[in-house]
Amino acid sequence: xxxxxxxxxxxxxxxxxxxxxxxxxxxxxxxxxxxxxxxxxxxxxxxxxxxxxxxxxxxxxxxxxxx
Amino acid sequence: xxxxxxxxxxxxxxxxxxxxxxxxxxxxxxxxxxxxxxxxxxxxxxxxxxxxxxxxxxxxxxxxxxxxxxxxxxxxxxxxxxxxxxxxxxxxxxxxxxxxxxxxxxxxxxxxxxxxxxxxxxxxxxxxxxxxxxxxxxxxxxxxxxxxxxxxxxxxxxxxxxxxxxxxxxxxxxxxxxxxxxxxxxxxxxxxxxxxxxxxxxxxxxxxxxxxxxxxxxxxxxxxxxxxxxxxxxxxxxxxxxxxxxxxxxxxxxxxxxxxxxxxxxxxxxxxxxxxxxxxxxxxxxxxxxxxxxxxxxxxxxxxxxxxxxxxxxxxxxxxxxxxxxxxxxxxxxxxxxxxxxxxxxxxxxxxxxxxxxxxxxxxxxxxxxxxxxxxxxxxx
Numbered sequence: 001x002x003x004x005x006x007x008x009x010x011x012x013x014x015x016x017x018x019x020x021x022x023x024x025x026x027x028x029x030x031x032x033x034x035x036x037x038x039x040x041x042x043x044x045x046x047x048x049x050x051x052x053x054x055x056x057x058x059x060x061x062x063x064x065x066x067x
Numbered sequence: 068x069x070x071x072x073x074x075x076x077x078x079x080x081x082x083x084x085x086x087x088x089x090x091x092x093x094x095x096x097x098x099x100x101x102x103x104x105x106x107x108x109x110x111x112x113x114x115x116x117x118x119x120x121x122x123x124x125x126x127x128x129x130x131x132x133x134x135x136x137x138x139x140x141x142x143x144x145x146x147x148x149x150x151x152x153x154x155x156x157x158x159x160x161x162x163x164x165x166x167x168x169x170x171x172x173x174x175x176x177x178x179x180x181x182x183x184x185x186x187x188x189x190x191x192x193x194x195x196x197x198x199x200x201x202x203x204x205x206x207x208x209x210x211x212x213x214x215x216x217x218x219x220x221x222x223x224x225x226x227x228x229x230x231x232x233x234x235x236x237x238x239x240x241x242x243x244x245x246x247x248x249x250x251x252x253x254x255x256x257x258x259x260x261x262x263x264x265x266x267x268x269x270x271x272x273x274x275x276x277x278x279x280x281x282x283x284x285x286x287x288x289x290x291x292x293x294x295x296x297x298x299x300x301x302x303x304x305x306x307x308x309x310x311x312x313x314x315x316x317x318x319x320x321x322x323x324x325x326x327x328x329x330x331x332x333x334x335x336x337x338x339x340x341x342x343x344x345x346x347x348x349x350x351x352x353x354x355x356x357x358x359x360x361x362x363x364x365x366x367x368x369x370x371x372x373x374x375x376x377x378x379x380x381x382x383x384x385x386x387x388x389x390x391x392x393x394x395x396x397x398x399x400x401x402x403x404x405x406x407x408x409x410x411x412x413x414x415x416x417x418x419x420x421x422x423x424x425x426x427x428x429x430x431x432x433x434x435x436x437x438x439x440x441x442x443x444x445x446x447x448x
Contacts, residue, residue: 036304041306043311043312066221
């Protein structure tokens with residue numbers, strides 16, 4: 001299986017696929033994460049159109065609410 | 068806005084910084100900040116802003132000081148346990164700098180009062196501990212064009228940014244358009260937090276406020292700063308304004324404050340309070356209608372009942388077979404379990420929790436409630 005580098009670690013995934021699909025496959029809630037794709041900011045409304053390919057770099061941050 | 072001799076002595080280390088100077092210190096004195104929450108983040112924010120010479124600090128908090136707060140909420144001392152946090156905060160701030168005007172709002176911020184609370188202040192700082200208040204704070208700040216200095220923390224990690232669509236940056240909803248389903252993201256009360264973490268994130272928020280006040284440096288607008296205390300590492304993500312953002316996008320659909328408890332899926336009915344393991348049939352419908360949420364619904368009734376009545380698209384895994392078949396489920400996936408009325412699904416939940424499943428909820432009222440509230444075509448039996 002192909003992989004991407006997510007938060008510095010290799011992660012196997014069925015690629016290419018949309019960013020939305022990738023996030024769901026990783027058990028993440030797509031509306032509750034911030035994603036940078038190959039160094040670029042991605043707005044949540046672009047997740048379903050954005051294609052993730054083998055070797056891509058992703059930075060993914062989950063929502064937290066504590067204060 | 069003038070400084071007297073005592074203030075000139077007090078702020079001398081600022082005054083000799085070329086980036087601040089007398090002009091900058093006067094701007095700091097002329098700035099008012101509303102601090103929403105006087106807890107872990109609010110403590111260092113309010114204390115450092117007061118020490119730095121912010122002219123007016125508003126404190127919004129309806130809570131009282133608890134022993135479990137003292138590990139990180141340094142505005143409050145052992146002697147303050149049981150007192151109003153807003154009152155305790157005012158006393159601490161005055162002890163640090165009597166020149167700082169403190170206005171206390173000993174109330175819960177709500178859709179009814181948020182705009183009036185925020186309007187008189189120049190800058191808002193978000194030190195709240197829950198999703199409804201974060202969305203409310205964001206929306207009110209966007210509508211009033213006030214910078215929202217954001218920070219949030221959990222366990223060993225923190226985030227900070229400055230949300231200011233009126234300055235060209237994104238807002239909170241550009242990052243997180245919808246809240247996670249209730250119970251999916253644990254709070255600090257559930258998951259814990261390192262005591263010094265809000266100190267670090269709160270000081271970053273206070274730094275951003277002082278920079279906004281003097282108009283110097285590069286702000287966190289358009290960037291999300293992340294901190295991990297265990298690795299002692301900072302990293303940063305680029306952010307962008309979402310053109311589809313429901314409040315600051317090109318075609319906003321939110322033009323006034325909404326009901327944020329409902330928006331965040333919090334059901335106000337008294338019978339639903341106090342059981343965090345349950346979700347409603349409305350939550351179940353949302354999960355089925357939105358596969359992108361990643362929540363799977365499973366029916367734990369027996370096969371003959373499934374034949375009588377079922378919800379389309381929901382697979383069956385009877386409670387009687389769960390012990391031998393639970394490995395068919397993924398312990399990291401989010402599941403909503405339903406049965407006929409909500410009792411067996413709670414048993415299934417308890418069993419799966421023991422097996423290490425973290426994100427399992429039971430649907431209150433089961434398929435009977437589904438039939439009553441969602442789809443009358445599903446027979447009641």
